[in-house]
Amino acid sequence: MAAKAGGREDVRGLALYGYPQCPYCRRVLGAIEALDLDVPLRNTMQESERRRELVEATGRGQVPVLRIESADGDVEWMPESEDIVRYLEERFGER
Numbered sequence: 001m002a003a004k005a006g007g008r009e010d011v012r013g014l015a016l017y018g019y020p021q022c023p024y025c026r027r028v029l030g031a032i033e034a035l036d037l038d039v040p041l042r043n044t045m046q047e048s049e050r051r052r053e054l055v056e057a058t059g060r061g062q063v064p065v066l067r068i069e070s071a072d073g074d075v076e077w078m079p080e081s082e083d084i085v086r087y088l089e090e091r092f093g094e095r
């Protein structure tokens with residue numbers, strides 16, 4: 001499953017760390033698709049470098065984690081599928 005859709009919104013700086021076999025990741029991937037976002041999936045199961053980045057940043061390998069890089073270069077790593085879905089809905093949902 002690709003974490004991509006039409007790319008309607010400006011999602012520069014966002015990347016989802018996880019993999020499609022993870023049910024919590026699928027919950028986030030579903031929200032990404034429902035919101036029609038174009039967020040790259042960094043597959044921590046298939047790509048050891050991505051997993052290394054995740055563990056280095058968060059101290060553990062648990063996924064999903066949303067990496068949020070702001071325009072000024074600040075980086076936030078957001079764990080917990082519910083929090084990620086809420087963040088995406090608040091930022092990109094219907095207003």
Ligand SMILES: N[C@@H](CCC(=O)N[C@@H](CS)C(=O)NCC(=O)O)C(=O)O
Pocket residue numbers: 021022023024025060061062063064079080081082
């Ligand atoms: N409460 C977390 C649970 C996430 C979770 O359990 N992820 C599993 C994969 S489905 C995982 O990464 N397990 C390996 C680990 O915890 O290191 C969420 O909702 O995101």
